[in-house]
Amino acid sequence: MTTTDTQRRIELKWVIVAVAIAAVAYLALVPLAFLLWESFFTPRSVTRAAEFTLENYRTAYGSLETVRLFVNSLQYATGSALFAFVVGTLLAWMNERTNTPLKTLFFALSLIPLIIPGVLFTVAWIFLGSPKIGILNMLLQRLFETDYVFFNVYSMWGMVWVDGLHYSPMAFLLMTAAFRSMEPALEESAMMCGAGVLQTLWRITLKLAWPAVFATLLILFVRALESFEVPALLGLPVGIHVFTSSIYQAIHEYPSQVGLACAYGVTLLVITTAGIYLQSRLTGRGGRYSTITGKGFRPRVIDLGRWRYLTAAIFVVYFLLIVALPFLVLVWSSLQKFYAPPSLAALQQLTLDPYRFIIAYPPLLPAVMNTLLVAVGSATVIMLITSVICWITVRTKLPGRWLLDMLASVPLVFPGIVLGLALLIFYLNFKVGVYGTLTILFLAYLTRFLPYGMRYNTTSMLQIHRELEESAMMSGSTWSTTFVRILLPLLKPGLIAGWIYIVIVSTRELSTSILLYSPGTEVVSVVIWELWENGQYVELSALGVMFIIGLLTLVLTAQLLGRRFGLREV
Template structure:
């Protein structure tokens, strides 16, 4: 009893302040220990996750994507601002100072880019509106008229218009304008450049605007019409503002593509002394010795202009949420009856199809059957033959260039779709910090002109010890970089359509990430990935702006071979090669259209 009393005397009562303070201290220390152990276990689990094969593969892919998109630009800036003496502005002084006529070049570039973008946007938007929202006749023909110019490489499209509208021997001038009007149309100069580039880019605007018109709820238009607004007022005040975000995105893409265009401004502008950024870059690199500093300065200037256009586009789209009309409520786009205007719209469709597709292709086909170039006459028609096709089939250079192109197209398509499939999985499926940055970096080449990329890769591999300059490998790197944005768009669209439940079920049953990715995700996303693969292959077949700077003798691709044939005056041979190339690309696009029904070309993805 005495011992118990003594203990009770020493211990404070259970509800005393000192006891409560001790309990709080013990609970606080226990909680801190638990939190510390939880943090350590969280860090350990994260460390184990980052050491897993899945994260190692993801990390490698992210590093490759960042290397392809960012490293060339870093070398471009370093190479432009440095010389043997250190930091220097000599390249900018040579490019923009003295008698370089940089102001006129900049003005030509802006006029050409803005004019081509405006023309492409007007044509593409009009065709998309007629295709989606009206009862115009011959919609299949309209779709073909909207898509076929996308298939024809830019160099062939420019050359075909030279055959048509050369002021002295052009087919249109000799058959129509000179006999009837006593005058000729001239395809050379800024006007011809804008016409050819604008009609060549119109399919891209068409693809973007078709998706916008399909997704637009027509109830607002119907409300305006019920309020007494005339059709033109409804189109101007309701329809066009609702598709404003897509319109601005298409305008930016057209502007950047026109700025980066190389073949058309070089072939049609240089004979009249009207240079733009890209033709000036090519001119500086063709000198002896090549002026890399000035070419880099022009490339940096061109890239700055493209980035300003991107920022201006983002500023215009800052309130894009105000134009959102897609909700959970289902709707069907309203078809507008054209009435008396229906035959007129049908006739305009035929006229556009003839101008944009039939005449350029026929000009190439006619020239490919000649023994020497001459205008259309009974004598010329009597001498037509397929000798040029036999000749190019027998020429070893043609097969070598075709083989190189096929290797690069297949290789670039496989590498790009593999990288972007994993990168898009990171962006769409995970919550890793910085995943949005991966998406941004992968889309960065979209605003980098191909010629600028070629100059950037020159700076990278002329200043490093890697012996890949002048090989197919450097062309493969260029093609992969150029096509990264397209691969991300196709793969990302396919990944977003797949529910996460399938991956979770596979994980519950013990499947590894790689097995889940290979056996579940890739088969389910195969439609978009295959369509993206085919589209990347098409772009690689057409690419000239980067290839013209990076190829070496013996490693030509088909686009470079066509360019060389034009420079050497072999118009008949290049026309035969062009017709065969257009035929092959047409078949590839037909397959892509069939495979990409949900996430590819029919959705309007460029």
């Protein structure tokens, strides 16, 4: 009896591993393979079979245009990453290591931009900083009585400004984590050895923070390379092309140049892969630096004296630039019949018409339903699948587990638009009834956000002591009972947090959906995009305001819930 028991148990495990690997490989590798394949072949048509060709790469690399594309992309990504990093680090330092008044409030408020969808943030900054209709320009021009254009968001610097600003909270979070995980005793013992403040800063603090700094810069760089909204809305109208916007353009040209788009996509993929690889090497090696202990240290706070009012002022200005102004300008514009900059005349014209229009707008309801369906569906499936995958990678010693872990991380290197492109090609070639349905969006989100599920589940799985499972086994419980009754409840805080995060990011998602939607399967962010293309700015603003309020409510509810669930966390 015992032998067969053993064999059945092992076989069950193997089945689960095999299914998990197959599912993840299908999601992660198939689009990648097709992207590569398509970039080397001519389009298949009714009359001609696909042939091997290097033409796509020749077109892509044969012109000076590409050199400019390359330079633009690097310039944009580097600029945006550096800007976000400097702002984020300064704020993180102010928040963690100084006695700036009201800093906890700012901490909470400065995370709001992470919720605002990129397309809305960009549109808001067009309202603020466009040379013709930008409010900031008009204010300053009136103040100094000139025609001089102070801000022009339709420029490389404008793009860097908007994108860097939007993602500075990400830098802020990453650097806050770095500051927090730094054991103060390491600095204090340097001081006890006789090192001065500056010597300590240079020889201990910065040296220890270096991996975190570099990793943060890399993440920001890769993310900026992948960003689509800012280059598409600000760059394309004035002919500043980067990879993502060029891919979009190549697809939307007539006839669409899928091969060329793939060649761009592969190039972009190579760069992001290198970046992600380097970053994971860095953070992997981070363990060597014993600063990351996961312990909560009491931070050493520097008394800034009167300077603390300056740092508080910086916080206020930052909050204005990143939350208050963009949101208010959207509110303003949403209350107009036609877009007009704020003035006394315009003030008399306030109306709720855009809201009436947008609520009655026929494509809206289906879009909201689609968004909810896809976001909730993909978040649920991802969190459940990855909880099993994480159990395999963290707990077992099965030979295939490293492969599984790697496969599940592959989507990290996909820029959203490249993933959209890859899925587009794959399901156009394999007519299994997925293309043009909501399923393709579902599969896209599943693939794209799989690594997030892995991250949340791995973190919480590592926190669950192995003995908690082993004691269930010793109590006579089977693997599946243990999983359902012990593991899932213990994973709950992480599961819920990850679920909410994925719901939020998939609700905001645009760059993948923009290539995959069809009439009838639009999601909210696509509707916003279409309104912009149609020039319906006030209606867009009304939708944007409601969208942001909806997302904020979701996040706040989630936090309240999270606190309640968090109570039982050990």
